[in-house]
Amino acid sequence: MKINLNTYCKYFLASGITAFVMSCSNTKFLKEGEMLYTGGEVKVENDSISKKEKKALKSALEENLTPKPNSSFFGLRPKLYAYNATKEPEKEKGLKYWLKYKFGEEPVLLGDVDREFNKDIIVNYSENKGYFNAKAKYDTVSKNKKAQVIYTLNPGNQYLINKVNFLQDSTLINQEIQAIKDKSLLKPGNPFDLEVIKSERQRIDDAMKDKGFYYFSPDNIIVQADSTVSKNHKVELNVKLKDNTPKLATEQYTIDKVVVFPNYNLRDAKRGKYSIPMNPDSLKGYEYNDIYVVDPDKKFKPRIFDRALYFDKGDVYNRKDHNLSLNRLISLGVFKFVKNEFIVSDSLNHKFDAYYVLTPRELQSLRLEALGRTNSANYAGSELNLNWTQRNFFRGAEQFKASVYGAFDVQIGGPADAENIFRAGTNAQLSIPRIVAPFRFNSSSAFVPRTNIQIGYEFQNRTTLYTLNTFNASFGYQWKENVRKEHELKLIDVSLISPANITPKFEDLKRNNPYLQRVTDRQLIFGPTYSFTYSTTMLPQKNTFYYKGMLDLAGNITGLLTGANYKNGDIKNIFGVPFSQYAKMENDFRFYHKFSEKTSFASRFIGGVAIPYGNSEHIPFSRQFFVGGSNSIRAFRARTLGPGSYDPRTAENTRALFDQAGDIKLELNAEYRVNLYKFLNVAVFADAGNIWLMNDDIDENGINSRPGAKFTSDFMSEIAVGAGVGLRLDFSILVLRLDLAMPLRVPYYAKDERWVLDKVKFGDGSWRKDNLILNIAIGYPF
Known part of the structure; x- marks a missing residue:
């Protein structure tokens, strides 16, 4: 890819001039004598503490300074400019009002800064961290109608804890406090820290509440610091009950x-x-x-x-x-x-x-839902659901849910005989708030364990291809250890797939594509499944994690008992239907990092493998992996990517072969998310990954119908890559997402031509039609 250096130099020069002009233009709105406040900085002058401690102290102090300057983006202040440049609106609504008072920010001036107050905050915070001799001063630096306040802190030496005394008396509550003093958060040698002292008081309160002292409070504990009994900047702490502690707080109930x-x-x-x-x-x-x-x-x-x-x-x-x-x-x-x-x-x-x-709650409810949808495979459709819920079915808080639904998806922009899809079905689920089993299940969790029983049926018709009847039933348990860990075990999960009305057109298609045969094969899938979820996303912290692992073991015991082995041609049936035998595992890792209240980073890695054996040569189509679409690799339409380097354009009828499935899946996604205004969010994202087969697809003539689809040691060269930008309208109860993506690496191109950055042509309508994929979806992708 050739790079025009002059063009890039001009671009960066123009960007720099624009940034300078926009940055300066805000000051022209200031009145005589006013200065725009650009923020405060704290300098810590102390040679006795490490650079790491200085950095932490400096960061914490600057976080406490008030007020905060106007927000900036790469040195620019667009919100301040919107406020300044927009004339006073005549009404409290409309674009002008929104620009000035909703999107815009009123200027923060130097006159708004109480420098003495901030100096006191710096000293008080330092003393709370054990710097008892802290001294601070400030200076104001101004230039071109902008002002910054520099605070200089000389904290002195930080006092360390020399000894912790839990004072004794003869009361019952004091005996309980003495019994837990070994677990104290106050440790000799650690720095004096008021926050740790507060946490220690809370720890004692929690322990007393667990011992029956219902009316006890953290305020009943006092921690006295004495710096006169020790030398070398050390302090002795005395922990005791306050003299005025109410009698009620000391009684065990x-x-x-x-x-x-x-x-x-x-x-x-x-x-x-x-x-x-x-x-x-x-x-x-x-x-x-x-x-x-x-x-x-x-x-x-x-x-x-x-x-x-x-x-x-x-x-x-x-x-x-x-x-x-x-x-x-x-x-x-x-x-x-x-x-x-x-x-x-x-x-x-x-x-x-x-x-x-x-x-x-209302013990019974009847709800009708109607929704419309579209996806990146050029399908648009609607769905209608009628749901009935009974929350106390057998008077034991059992929840019974029954639903019937109908849906259709029409291929828009395609030929007259497009494969439109119609679905209809019904299902019922009974959720019992206990473990129904011949064994005793004890749970001390805050969440009630549940036994779930489910049965359902779905009719699916792909109008010009085939019809499928799917029956399913399951019995299993769901329980949470705590707010972070959840388990779900289905002792039995059964699916029976029975085809009907297979058209000559589809018979034609699958003759040279053996994997299509598996779409309409009669299939009996049964066996246990287990999933484990671990999540910290609900916790108020900068870094959070999510993990979900799933294990699916189908037909394993039955295959072992019957001695099924497809390699020897010994395929066993149940009621005339071959049962599937395989082991499948999938892992979903997610990591979220919050830079600030308005910016964050989200990433996800999915790795899965499904291995057929015994009674099965292949994984059932409904249990295979798929990639592409609005919640996967967004630069490729749903289910059109892979397996491996297989090129779907070589198929006899590419329009009919959308559903590409695989036995192995690797996928990596990353997003940088920014909140622009309340419900309005934008994102920049990149996706990478693919699917592969465990075995080649060999047709009846011994020819591999999907060359390049099998997983090999060269799999890294078959990774697809895409990137794009997204707009998200987050209304809390509903998130509408629009992601525009384009491919950066196409695995089915020639090996030395898979990176397509040099082929990007935004000005070419034909290129845009083939490469820009718009995904419209509900909710975040991960």
């Missing part, structure tokens, strides 16, 4: 009664039917395993509360069990609001009653 109101609503409360505290003995209730249930209509079986609640009569109060019980009640999915109160019933013996007031 136990549970007296556990009372559940599972059918509570606000209307009843307004009428005075229920009130807290209340006398449960005067209400129409009954006792079940020490739980008093007030449910006159008996809408719920009491055992669901026995499983969900972790408090029993006589138990010492425990904060963990308190939160665990609330979370499990919520995760049942049948209650809209869950309220919990503890009311003292015996102050002399330190007992209280635990009340659980539950407001049920």
Whole structure:
């Protein structure tokens, strides 16, 4: 690819001039004597601390400075310019108002900066980090109507912890505090840090709450620092209860009664039917395993509360069990609001009653959904779903869902006999909030484990090719260890695929394409599947991870027992249908990094392999891997890429061969995301990957029908690469995504011509039609 150096020099020169002009142009709007504030900088002058510590201290101090200067982008301030350049709008709506007050930013001036206040912040923060002798000063640097404030900090030496004393007395609560002092966050030799002290007080509070001290608070703990008893910039810490700690906070409480109101609503409360505290003995209730249930209509079986609640009569109060019980009640999915109160019933013996007031959701719902869609394979269509949900099917918070649906996809812009698709089906699912099994399953998770039973049927018609009838059923379990880890085990997952109405046209196509034969083969797939998900994406931190691993073992035990071996021609059937035997594994890794509130980086790697053996020479088409499309490699249309370096243009009828599938998949995606304004986001992305076959596709004449499709040691040369830009409209409940992508590397081109950067011609309409792929989708790709 030739590069015109003069053109690039002119471009960068023009860019530099534009940046300079836009940067300077904001100052012309300032009044006489005003200066644009460009930010504050903190310089740390101390030779006794390391460069790393200086950098961390400097960064933390600059983060605390106020106010923040106007936002900039590569040195430019477009939002400030929009505010300055837009005239005052006459109305509080319209483009001018949006530009000035929604998109634009009012100028931050030097006069808005309280430099003395910032200096005090710098000193106070430094003292909280153990720099007890910190001193600061500031200076203002101005030029061309712009001003920056330089703060200089001389922190002195950082004081270290010499000794930590937990002062003793004879009270019960002090004995409990002494029992946990070995796990203290305050360690001799560590720097004095007010944040660590706050965390230590919270740690003690958490531990006391778990020991029955319900009314205890972190404010009841005081940590006294004494720097006079030690030398060499060291401090001694004394941890003790405050002298004015309320007596109630030092008393250990136990549970007296556990009372559940599972059918509570606000209307009843307004009428005075229920009130807290209340006398449960005067209400129409009954006792079940020490739980008093007030449910006159008996809408719920009491055992669901026995499983969900972790408090029993006589138990010492425990904060963990308190939160665990609330979370499990919520995760049942049948209650809209869950309220919990503890009311003292015996102050002399330190007992209280635990009340659980539950407001049920609508137990039944009927919902009709209609949606339209389009994809990068030139299909547009619609889908209609009718869903019925019953959230208390057997009075045990079992959720039963039944649905019927119909959908069609029409190939737009294609010939008159295009392969339009019609689908219709029904399915039913029963989700039971416990593990139904001959063994005992104990879970101390905040999430209720579930047993899921599902059955369904789908009719699919590709109008000019074939019709498929698919029956499926599954039985398995789903449980979460905690908010990060989730497991799903399907002990049995069965699919029966039966073809009908195969047209002569499709018979013609599959004669020279053996992989198409597998699309309409009668298939029986059954076996266990297991998936594990680990995610930290819900945590408020800069770096988060997501991983999902899946293992699918089909027909393994049956194949072993029957001695099936396709290599010897010994293929076994069940009810006249050959069963599939294979092992499949897929791994999905994602990493997210947040640069700021408005910029982030997202990446994903998918690796999967499916190995047929025993009764199967090939993986069933419905269980193979696919790439391309709006959630994959976006520079290639859905399911048109691969396998390997196979060139789909060499097929007899390329229009009919969209669905390219493989047994091995590698894919890598990366996006840089920027929020421009509230719901408006943009992204720059790159995708790479491909699929491959485990075995060659040999037709009846012994010819490989898809050359280059098999996985070899040369697989890296067959990686497809694409890149593009995207626009995302994020309305929280709905994300509309438009991604425009183009291929950078095409694996089915000649080996020395696969990189196509030198063939990019944005001005050529024919090139744009063949290479620019617009993906319209709902939600983020990953």
